[in-house]
Amino acid sequence: MGIRENIASLHEEIAQACGKCMRKPGEITIVAVSKGRPVNSIREAVLAGIMDIGESKAQELEEKYPDLKELGADIHFIGHLQGNKVKKAVEMADYIHSVDSLALLRKIHYTALDLGKVQNIFLQVNTSGEKQKSGMRPEEVEALLTTLKNLPYDSVKFTGLMTMAPFTDNGNEIRKCFQTLYDIKEHLNLHHLSMGMSNDYKIAIEEGATVLRIGRRIFGENE
Secondary structure, X not given: OOHHHHHHHHHHHHHHHHHHOOOOHHHOEEEEEOOOXXXXXXXXXXXXXXXXXXXXXXXXXXXXXXXXXXXXXXXXXXXXXXXXXXXXXXXXXXXXEEEOOHHHHHHHHHHHHHHOOOXXXXXXXXXXXXXXXXXXXXXXXXXXXXXXXXXXXXXXXXEEEEOOOOOOOOHHHHHHHHHHHHHHHHHHOOOEEEOOOOOOHHHXXXXXXXXXXXXXXXXXXXX
């Protein structure tokens, strides 16, 4: 199937998953993860109704940015963000999903302040405990949000929480990670949860995801 057909099928599966857990498909935003994908494929996805595009590397985003801006889609930076790439990310991204420390948050704030914009951010939480993954520990989230409320960081807008489950066929492990993020959201009375990718988005929907980051399911396997 082509990209348009993949997206139509994805919408059907999301509707079915929502129906099983008494949710509405309109609660779900699909971010098409376009890492390594050509602009023509991204354009096809936008023409099929996808209005949120996710990139995980600042250099690749910079190369594609003129075309993405022309398409009018919201741009999500979803990869690990190094301090020396903050300026580029803030210049280009509508949302940054990978804020995992107060130091990074502070740098984003001052960069956005200099650029005269308010940067939407997600806090990345390492719910799996995997050492190779970025993200703050679940128990650190409340303290950082308290700090954020008490500091004059008006150039960042807290949008929600983000996590990545382990890449595994063990649905229970995946579900546990998503449940942990949902529990934090409920405890702190938050709203958006960016969780779920091509291999686990149905579980993510069941556990309260509002933002799905979907690559292969839309664009197919990388050659």
